[in-house]
Amino acid sequence: MLATSHLSAGYGHDTVLHDINITVAPGEIVALIGANGAGKSTLVKTIAGLLPARAGEVTLGGERIDALTPRERVLRGVCLVPEGRQTFGGLTIEANLRLGAYANKSLDEAAVRALMDEACKPFPILLPRRHEPCGNLSGGQQQMLAIARGLMSRPRALLLDEPSLGLAPALVSEIFRLIAELRERGFAILLSEQNARQSLAISDRAYVIENGRITASGISRDILASADIAEKYLGVGHRVGDAGGARQIAMTARLREIMAAR
Ligand SMILES: Nc1ncnc2c1ncn2[C@@H]1O[C@H](COP(=O)(O)OP(=O)(O)OP(=O)(O)O)[C@@H](O)[C@H]1O
Ligand SMILES: [Mg+2]
16 A cells, blocks of 8 residues: 655745645555646655655555655655656667666566566567667557556556656547556556546546645546536546646636535
8 A cells, every 4th residue: 555644745945745645555546636737746756755755654555665765665666657758769668668677686687578578568569669769659659668667667556647648539548548457467556647537537536636735535436427527527538638727727626626525
């Protein structure tokens, strides 16, 4: 179980996250839904240790990890697949994958190869093309590579930061389908997304984050069960992120009200 307790974090003089309490169990997909600038990336970066916690705790399997370095957290099983994928276009697909195993210096070549086979199983397009530059891949395929690279670290908790960002609609559906399949492997998955509708559709539970605070939480199925909600407020067929900023924030606020009323 991945959990945060009264977690706060920020940049410089600005405290961005306030009193964040979330849990993600193994085999569970938990959506973190919020508009642009709500604090989603700040939260996943704080869990991964790229940003220090200013108060509160992060625990994995009941043990505190908030004082550990990012690498130590990777070795414990926390893996961040960052926003914007951060794959290296000039490197081959294989070289990108190998970077995912960098934290564990004790792996020999055979172990790395076995990991690569395992990590690419959900994404069969990757291995046959492993000698190609990663820049040859489409945006959706690069997102698959970014996730596979994350799996190379043998995570227990997967933090996926806006995996659908910038993808064409057909690929967005494909990425969400693949993420849903990852649940069967027992990872605790935290899915940070502006795309409320599709992340609710594949997640078990959801938190709404606004201005750095969790303002609502609930069972995803219950929230989606109302066709009315899906149509009016979650923009069926649209990415919430496609809406203008103000409209998007209003949609998130409406979603919070709906969840609060249930
Ligand atoms: N490196 C930084 N330095 C200072 N402020 C930052 C930094 N990164 C983010 N912020 C601020 O922190 C707040 C939360 O940003 P964050 O990137 O976590 O939002 P987000 O929910 O991930 O948004 P998006 O959907 O656009 O990715 C915003 O007000 C943002 O301006
Ligand atoms: Mg972000």
